[in-house]
Amino acid sequence: MTKRMDGGHYLTAVLQVIKNLRDKNSHQLVADHCESLGHALPSNCMVRNNTPLTLDKTGGFRSKGRETVAAVARGNEDEMSTIIRAWDGMYRKRIIVTPNVALTKPHYVELRTPSFLTDQHLVDAFGKVPYTLNPPKTTLERLNILLSSVGIQPVE
Structure with missing residues (x-):
């Protein structure tokens, strides 16, 4: 996610870390x-x-x-x-x-017209508004709650 702007956040990418190189x-x-x-x-x-x-x-x-x-x-x-x-x-x-370098697999990337997330979207999915510049690890279930709330295909 990007940083807070316009009273909410923009979801620009969902990446799965495949491997951390250190x-x-x-x-x-x-x-x-x-x-x-x-x-x-x-x-x-x-x-x-x-x-x-x-x-x-x-x-x-x-x-x-x-x-x-x-x-x-x-x-x-x-x-x-x-x-x-x-x-x-x-x-x-x-x-x-x-x-460190994280090798990632993209599940969703939208840089031109990213989905707008309100604080309520985040609270509904995570129970709070998490730090979003480098989001903490989460469960697939919570991620899919967030994605479905803005019409994005869930991650399997």
């Missing part, structure tokens, strides 16, 4: 696997030659402070590139300490 080479293993299948690398796969997205294609510019929003509003490419290089450097340092 090795220092996790990102390279994922890159090799994606390349062997002919898939594009995820933008958060931190390997050489996998360049970051431009600032306007990230959600970060909405939440990273006034300077970032101002740079985007001005269309200042140098400022935006500096911000992206700083973020990319921060993530590359982070994977040295925490190289």
Whole structure:
């Protein structure tokens, strides 16, 4: 789910974690696997030659402070590139300490017109409004209550 906006949340994806990789080479293993299948690398796969997205294609510019929003509003490419290089450097340092990568299976992905969830949808499914940026593990039953409440096919 995305963060809270417009008095509710938007359900953008339901992903099942298939495997957690926690090795220092996790990102390279994922890159090799994606390349062997002919898939594009995820933008958060931190390997050489996998360049970051431009600032306007990230959600970060909405939440990273006034300077970032101002740079985007001005269309200042140098400022935006500096911000992206700083973020990319921060993530590359982070994977040295925490190289974890979750391999996932998508059950639902809708980035253009995601389903809107009210707090009541969440309470009905989970008994409370859970932290949604990185949601906690849940049961299939609770997930399907949530999905059916907004007309999405249940996960089997």
